[in-house]
Amino acid sequence: MAIKSALLGQLNFIQVAAQTNAEETADAYEKMAGITRFLYENLPTKEMAGYVLFALVFLLSALVYKLGFAKKLKLAQNIVIYIFLFLGCTLLTFFALYLPMVEGLIVAALILIIYKTRLWREKREEQQAANQ
Numbered sequence: 001m002a003i004k005s006a007l008l009g010q011l012n013f014i015q016v017a018a019q020t021n022a023e024e025t026a027d028a029y030e031k032m033a034g035i036t037r038f039l040y041e042n043l044p045t046k047e048m049a050g051y052v053l054f055a056l057v058f059l060l061s062a063l064v065y066k067l068g069f070a071k072k073l074k075l076a077q078n079i080v081i082y083i084f085l086f087l088g089c090t091l092l093t094f095f096a097l098y099l100p101m102v103e104g105l106i107v108a109a110l111i112l113i114i115y116k117t118r119l120w121r122e123k124r125e126e127q128q129a130a131n132q
Contacts, residue, residue: 029041031098032097032098033096033097033098033099033100033101033102033103034100034103035056035100035102035103036053036096036097036098036102039052039053039056050093053093053096053097053102054089054090054093056102057089057092057093057096057101057102057105058085058086058089060102060105060106060109061085061088061089061092061105062082062085063105063109064105064108064109064112065081065085067109067112067113067115067116068108068112
């Protein structure tokens with residue numbers, strides 16, 4: 001009888017601990033930024049969600065760098081820049097958990113895409129006007 005009550009006591013402790021962890025997880029998900037929350041809620045594991053978030057932050061950072069700041073450099077210099085960008089994105093990924101980093105990078109990329117498109121169109125029109 002003592003063994004049974006000890007096991008039931010242990011089971012009740014596990015159930016209470018599981019509820020606390022579920023509540024903490026729900027609180028953490030509520031505090032997350034939109035896209036990050038979507039990733040963590042819909043991907044099979046938290047580890048996979050973390051890697052996808054890191055890849056998303058890195059790819060969007062590389063796109064923003066390429067559209068807005070990149071100059072014509074040698075291959076070795078580009079490799080060094082992207083290595084440091086990769087390392088810096090580890091820190092940005094931690095920020096992306098609770099701050100809207102991914103959303104901000106998407107907005108920055110869209111603004112730079114619009115700017116580059118308009119710049120390209122202007123140059124093309126100037127070239128056509130010069131040829132006529």
